[in-house]
Amino acid sequence: MKTILVNLESSAALDATLACAIGVAREFGSYLEGLHVRPVQPDVIAAGADGFIAAAPDLVAGFETDARERAERLRDTFERTVRAAGLPRFSEPGTTGPAADWHLGAGAAANVLGSYGRIFDLIVLGRPVADSLTPSTASLEGALFEAGRLLMIVPARATNFRMERILISWNGSTETAHTIGLAMPFLERAKSIIVHSVEKGMVPGPSGEALGRMLERRGLTVEVVDHPGDDRPVGKVTLDEAQRLGADIIVKGAYTQSRLRQMIFGGATSYILSNVEVPVLMAH
Known part of the structure; x- marks a missing residue:
């Protein structure tokens, strides 16, 4: 378990997902990469009587702002959490043992996880819950069926990692x-x-x-x-x-x-x- 990918979404399971991913990295001396996938906004948003209606520029800008700010918040949370756990940035000179880095993807999260996740030993994701868009069931199933790797699915309450x-x-x-x-x-x-x-x-x-x-x-x-x-x-x-x-x-x-x-x-x-x-x- 030397390479771990943790999927980062704004959800009730985020703290537990990070805690378990960091726990595994410490146990195995692993490289841990935090991944957030930004959605790609479509060029059109609706169909009317005359065909598709192009999105208004200010609406597109709003989508982009929301997506950028969400990614920045998740990156800050990830970097603050791994720092507190004592994991150095992978790029720091002389880094040995557990280390962490950040990756920002773009597209459909299920597709990105299913493809990018293939090069990792373990993919860590939050457990989907009813009546909530995040953690995403589609992302979990994309990783499960397309990555071909081991998944760790983490419920929100699992903030104390153990594997005894x-x-x-x-x-x-x-x-x-x-x-x-x-x-x-x-x-x-x-x-x-x-x-x-x-x-x-x-x-x-x-x-x-x-x-x-x-x-x-x-x-x-x-x-x-x-x-x-x-x-x-x-x-x-x-x-x-x-x-x-x-x-x-x-x-x-x-x-x-x-x-x-x-x-x-x-x-x-x-x-x-x-x-x-x-x-x-x-x-x-």
């Missing part, structure tokens, strides 16, 4: 196996790992016990918990058990079922993304 006890939400799937591979640096540093399975959420694949044995062969301390399931959704069982077992982080493969199916019928990934209160490591 990690729960793997195992369902036997390719997606979760891929996520575990990417998350191995976290697992190797954890004091204990819980391999947690919910019987009705399993797909054809190895059991939780089999995964636990393989992790133990790597010298990791592993506890296997197989839950028979009940009338609660699989995602809720996972979160309830993660809280009961004291997990600091959850590792979860994203969208074993199709995203469309989960949007219509619900699913473990959708439930966890909507309700989790500890950081989640995800990949697809």
Whole structure:
């Protein structure tokens, strides 16, 4: 985890997102880059009886001013926070160990994150919440489906970064196996790992016990918990058990079922993304 990209949006999760990104950078001695993506304003804003209506110059100027001021506020917050955490600017002579820098992108945030994020080991984003435009669900999904990297999704309450006890939400799937591979640096540093399975959420694949044995062969301390399931959704069982077992982080493969199916019928990934209160490591 030597290169970390943290997506910066004005939201209730900003402080927690930065705290977790800095916590990971300190743990791994990483380079941390703060990214804010400025939207590109369209040349037209509406369609009338005579076709498209061009935006008035003062309206375009207002959009640009708002976008510039938002970017400046986020940059100030990022630089102030990493300075307080003792992370030097990457460009400073003699910089070793954890360091930070800033990058301003332009365009659709989902596209920028999905493309630019491919060169980082980890992308840190805030957890979207209902009835709020930020943190952006589109940005999260762009990074998840297009970057091909490990994501850390941070809820607003997760301001105290810890990684001593990690729960793997195992369902036997390719997606979760891929996520575990990417998350191995976290697992190797954890004091204990819980391999947690919910019987009705399993797909054809190895059991939780089999995964636990393989992790133990790597010298990791592993506890296997197989839950028979009940009338609660699989995602809720996972979160309830993660809280009961004291997990600091959850590792979860994203969208074993199709995203469309989960949007219509619900699913473990959708439930966890909507309700989790500890950081989640995800990949697809």
